[in-house]
Amino acid sequence: MLIDYAKFAFNGIRNRKLRSWLTMIGIIIGITAVVSLISIGQGLKVAISSQFGDIGTDKLTVTASGGLGPPGTGVAKPLTKDNLEKIENVKGVKVAAGRLIGSAKVEYKDEGIFGNVASMPGGDGREIMESSFDLEAKKGRLLRDGDKRKVVLGDSIAGESMAFSGFEKKIDTGSKIMIEGEEFEVVGLLEKTGSFTVDALIFMEEDDLREVLDISNEEYNIIMIQVHPNADIKIVDEDIEKLLRKERDVKKGEEDFTVQTPQATIDQINSALFAVQLFVYIIAAISILVGGIGIMNTMFTSVLERTKDIGIMKSIGAKNSTIFTLFFIESGLIGSVGGIMGAVFGIAMATGLASVGRLLLGSELIRAEISIWLILGSIFGSFLLGTIFGVIPAIRASKLNPVDALRDAK
Amino acid sequence: MKKNIIELRNVWKTYRMGDVDVNALRGMNFDVKKGEFVAIMGPSGSGKSTAVNMVGCLDIPTKGEVFLDGKNIAHLHESELAQIRGRKIGFIFQTFNLIHTISAKENITLAMVFQGVPVDKRNKRAEELLNKVNLSHRINHRPTEMSGGERQRVAIARALANNPDVILADEPTGNLDSKTGKMIMDFLRKLNKEDGKTIIMVTHDESLAKYADKIAHLRDGIIIKES
Ligand SMILES: Nc1ncnc2c1ncn2[C@@H]1O[C@H](COP(=O)(O)OP(=O)(O)O)[C@@H](O)[C@H]1O
Numbered sequence: 001m002l003i004d005y006a007k008f009a010f011n012g013i014r015n016r017k018l019r020s021w022l023t024m025i026g027i028i029i030g031i032t033a034v035v036s037l038i039s040i041g042q043g044l045k046v047a048i049s050s051q052f053g054d055i056g057t058d059k060l061t062v063t064a065s066g067g068l069g070p071p072g073t074g075v076a077k078p079l080t081k082d083n084l085e086k087i088e089n090v091k092g093v094k095v096a097a098g099r100l101i102g103s104a105k106v107e108y109k110d111e112g113i114f115g116n117v118a119s120m121p122g123g124d125g126r127e128i129m130e131s132s133f134d135l136e137a138k139k140g141r142l143l144r145d146g147d148k149r150k151v152v153l154g155d156s157i158a159g160e161s162m163a164f165s166g167f168e169k170k171i172d173t174g175s176k177i178m179i180e181g182e183e184f185e186v187v188g189l190l191e192k193t194g195s196f197t198v199d200a201l202i203f204m205e206e207d208d209l210r211e212v213l214d215i216s217n218e219e220y221n222i223i224m225i226q227v228h229p230n231a232d233i234k235i236v237d238e239d240i241e242k243l244l245r246k247e248r249d250v251k252k253g254e255e256d257f258t259v260q261t262p263q264a265t266i267d268q269i270n271s272a273l274f275a276v277q278l279f280v281y282i283i284a285a286i287s288i289l290v291g292g293i294g295i296m297n298t299m300f301t302s303v304l305e306r307t308k309d310i311g312i313m314k315s316i317g318a319k320n321s322t323i324f325t326l327f328f329i330e331s332g333l334i335g336s337v338g339g340i341m342g343a344v345f346g347i348a349m350a351t352g353l354a355s356v357g358r359l360l361l362g363s364e365l366i367r368a369e370i371s372i373w374l375i376l377g378s379i380f381g382s383f384l385l386g387t388i389f390g391v392i393p394a395i396r397a398s399k400l401n402p403v404d405a406l407r408d409a410k
Numbered sequence: 411m412k413k414n415i416i417e418l419r420n421v422w423k424t425y426r427m428g429d430v431d432v433n434a435l436r437g438m439n440f441d442v443k444k445g446e447f448v449a450i451m452g453p454s455g456s457g458k459s460t461a462v463n464m465v466g467c468l469d470i471p472t473k474g475e476v477f478l479d480g481k482n483i484a485h486l487h488e489s490e491l492a493q494i495r496g497r498k499i500g501f502i503f504q505t506f507n508l509i510h511t512i513s514a515k516e517n518i519t520l521a522m523v524f525q526g527v528p529v530d531k532r533n534k535r536a537e538e539l540l541n542k543v544n545l546s547h548r549i550n551h552r553p554t555e556m557s558g559g560e561r562q563r564v565a566i567a568r569a570l571a572n573n574p575d576v577i578l579a580d581e582p583t584g585n586l587d588s589k590t591g592k593m594i595m596d597f598l599r600k601l602n603k604e605d606g607k608t609i610i611m612v613t614h615d616e617s618l619a620k621y622a623d624k625i626a627h628l629r630d631g632i633i634i635k636e637s
Pocket residue numbers: 403404425426427432433434452453454455456457458459460461
């Protein structure tokens with residue numbers, strides 16, 4: 001019997017196609033927003049965790065500035081070689097390595113780009129970098145101590161990549177490229193790392209980078225620290241902060257440096273993501289609410305238009321509850337159809353945005369995480385929305401007096 | 411002596427129109443025997459439709475009792491009234507009162523949907539009934555694609571859907587030309603004579619009254635003469 005009612009309700013929607021579509025728009029927009037943004041947001045979270053997951057939980061990163069601006073922009077008072085040497089002596093620190101990052105004009109044949117160059121620390125530091133960032137040569141080799149005027153290129157630099165950050169021409173090992181007018185030999189091409197920032201880097205030895213970018217011998221942008229397996233990373237973190245406050249002569253709370261654990265970075269990005277998501281949720285909630293009110297309005301109109309039909313149905317045996325059910329199903333159906341369409345659009349939009357993101361950033365990591373529960377939940381939620389906003393019109397329809405309803409002009 | 415299927419005992423119906431009370435029925439008493447064909451005549455506004463609606467459980471009296479098959483329906487709950495309308499009563503209206511957005515067949519099956527008749531059974535019955543009113547060729551047409559006479563025949567078929575004992579026809583030929591009206595009347599007579607349906611028909615037309623076993627003359631909400 002419910003099936004028959006559903007068919008009848010569906011018929012009602014079909015007979016008012018235009019209005020039904022218009023009614024659904026609010027819900028479609030809301031659900032599209034919810035589905036696509038949650039999927040993208042989840043995808044980004046996964047991508048971010050996997051990027052930082054590699055760095056490991058035994059590493060600390062010290063940067064100058066407040067930590068939010070990209071390192072190497074020169075805004076903050078840089079870290080110093082002296083800072084690095086003192087940090088090496090902090091209890092619990094196994095290895096500390098200074099890093100430099102900067103941007104430079106890079107030319108290959110007649111093509112020129114601005115690329116990000118990064119220093120490779122010598123000695124023990126080299127290994128931390130290689131393991132943290134998962135650096136592996138897909139062609140040629142990685143840098144080694146004593147390499148002069150040699151570079152290793154990240155995967156998106158060397159061409160053939162879909163990313164916009166690299167060269168269009170393919171660069172092979174043995175090729176010569178110009179960095180700030182100096183000639184470098186490409187000795188290795190890196191495997192894709194899964195981090196689009198690392199993939200876009202050009203690695204060279206520290207001395208070369210200082211020369212090319214004219215950076216003083218004393219400066220570092222980043223200090224990477226590997227903590228002893230037995231040491232408590234929190235205590236080491238605190239000790240380093242204490243040390244640097246003293247060294248750099250700043251008070252607690254006014255630090256011109258940041259010591260970051262990978263987890264803290266993830267948390268930071270997640271909270272930024274959350275703020276964006278929250279904003280979108282609010283917009284989605286508003287459009288869903290508007291959609292709900294739209295359903296209510298449409299259903300009221302529908303009751304008015306079909307007053308006579310309601311009278312007819314009552315005269316041939318429909319109970320109040322029957323009429324209620326018919327209208328209730330109809331509004332639930334409008335909600336569900338809106339929800340299904342919203343989910344479809346949302347999935348399309350999420351996957352579309354993700355592939356645009358992959359193209360732009362050249363990272364395979366950017367994917368929409370579409371969960372079946374999200375889809376089912378939003379469709380069920382839309383159905384619920386339809387029914388909730390359909391209750392009052394349905395009650396009004398069911399309470400119509402049969403004789404009065406039959407006297408309705410239409 | 412056949413027993414009464416319908417009895418109205420001192421039935422009053424008062425409508426409130428703004429500040430004025432309108433007494434559509436003023437203590438009407440009326441009996442109909444099982445299998446009878448009764449015509450109700452009277453001037454416009456005399457309460458004919460109101461009386462028929464009482465019998466058909468579309469409305470309840472302000473005062474008095476209405477018995478259908480010995481059961482007092484004056485104080486029943488809405489859902490019980492709906493039940494009776496669906497099972498024991500078949501309505502035929504002057505304006506046909508079909509649902510325009512669905513086909514002839516669906517108009518008929520809908521009455522059976524409300525009674526929980528299974529789908530194949532009600533489809534079969536709807537086709538039989540459309541055949542009975544000579545509309546087999548119109549099964550999937552919508553009312554808007556049909557003439558008045560055809561619509562009224564669909565309405566008759568729908569009234570018969572759940573095989574009710576009583577057919578209530580409120581000016582069934584009022585919107586039809588006389589030739590079509592006669593055809594509808596022939597159908598009603600056949601239902602009465604062959605199928606033994608009890609029929610109460612409201613009409614203005616003296617010439618139609620001859621189909622009836624009994625004519626009740628209504629004026630100002632009360633029966634002034636039965637013949
Ligand atoms: N729902 C209603 N509300 C107010 N007045 C009504 C209503 N139904 C009928 N009436 C009044 O009751 C009287 C009888 O109406 P009705 O039974 O329709 O007469 P008939 O069918 O004989 O023309 C009329 O005066 C009519 O105006």
